[in-house]
Amino acid sequence: MTSDQIWQPLVEELARWQRADRKAEFWLRDDDAVDPTPALDRLLDLTGQFAIPVTLAVIPALTDGKLVARLDEAPHATVAIHGWAHRNHAPEGQKKQELDPHRSREAVLDDLARGLSRITGLHGARAVPMLVPPWNRIDASLISELGSIGFAALSVYGPPKPASLAVINSNVDIMDWHGTRGCRDHGILVQTIIAQSRRAFDDGEPVGLLTHHLVHDESAWLFLERLFTVTARTEACAWLPIRTLVRRGAGRAIPGKV
Template identity: 35%
Template structure:
């Protein structure tokens, strides 16, 4: 049994103090309509909150375009270009984490492709694969047409460059280091509770939307069960679900 007591106690303090907790959901690696994507869309409908699908532009197909058109619950974001690892052997995986020729052209082409596919359904948010990006690229994103950048862990600043807002994710239920499956719920809830306390006490940016990160193609039943329960408890405690597309002109 998962013990939610610590998180519930912290959320109760948020309610008593009348604090606002914006909440968003990002899911990575979408390319086509699959049974897994359909199941995730059903969960989003049950929770009555949108899920922002980070789409790989080079490989996205018409079935995904049609799926987005059929529901208001799927909000496309730009997930790199081809989701290919260009890191050197001794470095962690990344597509845009190290200097190489043609990066800006790929990032620009990615946005153009996504606009062609999804039109006004798109939120112009760049999600670098593996959540890694060369800091030298960040100041170039707004000139290419991006409004926001999203990686993982609490943001250090709201605006990492002129015209660009950073909105990260903070909860990832998958045990990547352990080969997949559900990461220790106790560790996750301890980290989440500590992060919420840091926000409440001024040690972290309380205005940044709290982000859930999922990967619909690889999540097992236990991981989905935890994800759903976590989102549900946050929503029941007063968290406000956020659609980045709706606030793209004035991101928090």
């Protein structure tokens, strides 16, 4: 199958949105940013070329002013809080988790408050008070406490669940973590995006793309470039900044929910 044949179904899906006089909405989250690197430069250059807003989930304990200086040159990038140190606290044999039920709630919330304070202090207006839990895992009992320490939104992976704050989840991960650890098959990714787009046509949840620039292979970069090219060719697609989604999600938050 040629590249054009792989991507044609997405072209047709976006044409369906255009016929309905609607816009398919996308957003981009990239995890594990710490320092300026050639991979980060490539991500920022590529997203900048196509005017794609990108939200970088930055690890607070490991970053410093070097990243601030680099992002000063990338006005299309915003910064979210990626836990505290991306350190696993789960017992051996369990799935990795930093925001876990195995430590006291006070200790975990203190880490998160420090993370929010550090990222906001470093990045100022570029920082968005959104928590991105490392490994996309957080003890459910902590979620209702996030607002009290300054968070306005939460982003994990999968379908969003009602909560006491805005939930803006990623739902298309381009990496094959349990196989090659490179990019997933492009045809499968295109079909996954189409499936999410069709759900969005009914429920309004945007297609949330999840990337990890530090581990991308060439196939991942090629996929992103082609996706950005396809979506740029139609007026029926919009890549949304995270602040727009946080404001929208705040209207759906349910006070008192976990």
